[in-house]
Amino acid sequence: MKKLINDPRYIVEEMVEGYVKAHPNHIKQLPENDRALVTARETREGKVGVLIGGGSGHEPGFMGYVGDGMADGVAVGNIFASPSPDPILEVTKAIDKGAGVVYLYGNYAGDVMNFGMAAEMADLEEDIQVGTALASDDVASAPKEEKEKRRGIAGEFFIYKAAGAAADFGYNLDDVVRVAKKANENTRSMGVGLSPCSLPQTGEPSFEIGDDEMEIGLGHHGEPGIEKGPIESADKVADRLVHDILADIEINSGDKVAVLVNGLGSTPRMELYIVYRRVEQILREKGIEIYRSYVGDYITSLEMGGCSVTLMKLDEELERAIDHPVDCPMFVQK
Template sequence: MKKLMNQPEHFVKETMEGIIAAYGDKVRLLNGDYRILLSNYETRPGKVGIVTAGGSGHLPVFLGYVGQGLLDGCTVGNVFASPSAAKMADMIRACDRGNGVLVLFGNYGGDRMNFELACETVDMEDDIRTEMVLVKDDVASAPACEKDRRRGVAGMVYAFKAAGAAAENGGTLEEVAAAARHALENIRTMGVALSSCTVPQVGEPTFSIAEDEIEIGMGIHGEPGLEVRKMMTADQVAETLVQKITEDMPLESGDEVSVMVNGLGATPLEEQLIVYRRVHALLTQMGVRIFMPHIGEYATSMEMAGLSLTIMKLDEVLKGLLSQTARSPFYTNYNK
């Protein structure tokens, strides 16, 4: 294992210290606890809080979206491991402004179990109302008839954006949760992996894949995909992902979407753009317009090579929420 780090057991703590050293004007730790990151941006009194949680190793998810018009707080566990229910409860308390907290996170067993316990705890001990919304956008992880089993991946960034805008607009807890659910109903993601990644405290690759192979539908923790194929061209990857996503969420001429090509940690931006050019051409041929494309690293898996494609089908409500100003250390929306 070759990584730019000190001791593996200090990996998460020192990452958080780096975030605070670089962006301490925008975010802060809760009482010095390196597991819990809070926003420093001023918000209107009574705004509904929005929080998330998950394992480390996915920057900018989850920590990078704590900021204005996005998340109010995030707590992280070790790499690819859920944080504790106690840490989640502390974060929820810190982000409640009297009108409740939306708990918005990916559909993973440990996160779900711990957040359920945390929500019960703050309800009983602090009388804090919560609404829980799970991100389930990965079409490769289960068929449409079993969509509740799907994993949450890069599409959660769009959900953070929609919910954050709804909260900034003065929405109630129920309205903010509804905005997140409405966004997620129109979001689908699928990825491909070219190489594995290594969890620092494990020291060995999570899985193996041959130099001349690509895995279609691989999960961001190394969960098995749909199939392993011989290496494909960028155009073939784009065509495969667009086909799989539009089979699950059909698009018609005249539709408008936002597209995210997301690098998984070790894919150069040039390669992401080559894939995007083909995605753009395919959707244009279908008569589908693209609004606010996102190309870059939005939800990674340590140093995994590969990428994911997310398509968010827009209506006027979602387009408006996506367009609103958002600012965090890792995401800034300049669209007007």
Template sequence: MKKLINNPQHVVDEMIEGYVKAYPEYIKQRNENKRSLVTSRQTPDNKVGVLIGGGSGHEPAFMGYIGDGFADGVAVGNIFASPPPDPILETTKAIDKGTGVIYLYGNYAGDIMNFDMAAELADLEEDIRVETVLVTDDVASVAKGGEDQRRGIAGGFFVFKAAGAAAAKGLPLSEVVRIAKKANSHTRTMGVALSPCSLPQTGEPSFELGESEMEIGLGIHGEPGVERGKVQTANDVADRLLKDILHDMPLEQGERVAVLVNGLGSTSRMELYLMFRRIEQQLNQKQITIHRSYVGDYITSLEMGGCSLTLMKLDDELADIVDYPADCPMFVQK
């Protein structure tokens, strides 16, 4: 696959360099560790630090979400690989204001081990209180009953936003944790993949899909999904994703949701709006209110083809959190 890159070994560092140069008013890179990025703005005293992260290749996640009302810092891993403890610890030190730091990331073995190691070091060596909330929104990954073993995918956007808003409001760590956990437990995602991406190092597709095949539930690193079949119409795919989500998280008539239709990288906006159109029709018919919608590329897998649907079920507290403004390089909400 053709890519506009230089040395494949340096893509991540070069990307970060470009990113930091593009948004100096938002972001700075720590001298101590180039994979540690933090807000360049003055944040309020006593504010709980919000640290998100994971592998690269999901841009605009995670580094695009550093900013007011969102994350204070990001630890950047290699492509699709957890960052090691070092940049996590460095970011933790940089954003802690004495009131503790919350770690938010997807539920992957590698990330857990690295973030846990960093949390242990932060506690032991720096005396910083760290709490962790894992994102576990991917309905396709583990059957009902095993919710907390699920992978974290696009729904992370809502969980990060919830924690970011809660922290920006000046809530203490315990509250930020409670709200992030609540956001996670109210969030479900189902995805569909149409075409693979390729890692810069190998140039090889991350998985194989036939000329006219799609895979329901395929993970954002190419982890296999639940069902492979012929590509269906946008309406049928939307219906399927919605059905699986509603089966897992039933919604009553009159309830409110936030909707995220997330492109995986190479899917046109046109297709995403077609998907959203059908979702809206179906929810409308079930008399479920869409409180706010997000349609676009929020958490990608390089240039993977396909998209995911995320619903977050809202109560007043979460609705408020969704509406909270944010100002980040790759995401602004007024």
């Protein structure tokens, strides 16, 4: 796969440098650590800090979601690898306004370890209270009874959105964590992979797949899915993804949901809207109300091909959170 890069060793540094240069009114690097980015805007004293993070290569996840109404800071990892505890701790210190900090990230072993270490250091060394909410929305990644083992994929976006709003509303740390956990509990995603990305350092494809195959349930780093087979029509793929989600979470006629059809990187918006079209048909037939829709590249895997469907079941509190305006470099909602 051809790439517009310079030395692959400095790819993350150069991306971050470009990002900060492009959006100086939104985001800045901390002098202590160039993988520690925080909002350039003033944050209110007493507001719970919202910290997100994870590996690079998922842009707009995660650094694209720092800004008004979402996260206050982000710790940036190498490609598909957790950030180390240092930038997490530096961001924590910078965004704590006396009300503690919530860590939001996907349920991956490396992230759990590094964010966990940073949380301990924040507590012991800095006396900053840290709460944590993991994203584990990927239905395909573990059985229903073991949701705590599931990976976080595109549903992370909804969890950031909900928690960012809750923090903005003036909720205390416990309540921001509660909202983030509820958002995760209410969120399910199912994805399909069509084509791999290649890792800049090695040129290796992230997974193997035949020229006429698709893989249902494929993970964001090429983790194996649950079924490989011949590529099907957009409608059949959408049917399958929504079916698996609705078999996993009770969403009934009259319920409201937020919908995200997320592209993995190289899938055109045209195809995402064709998938959305079918998702909307299915939900309408079931009497499920779509409260708000998002279609586009929200959490990617470099130039991977494919998409995922995410549903978040809403209650009044989550509706209000999902409606809350956002102003981030890579995502703005009025």
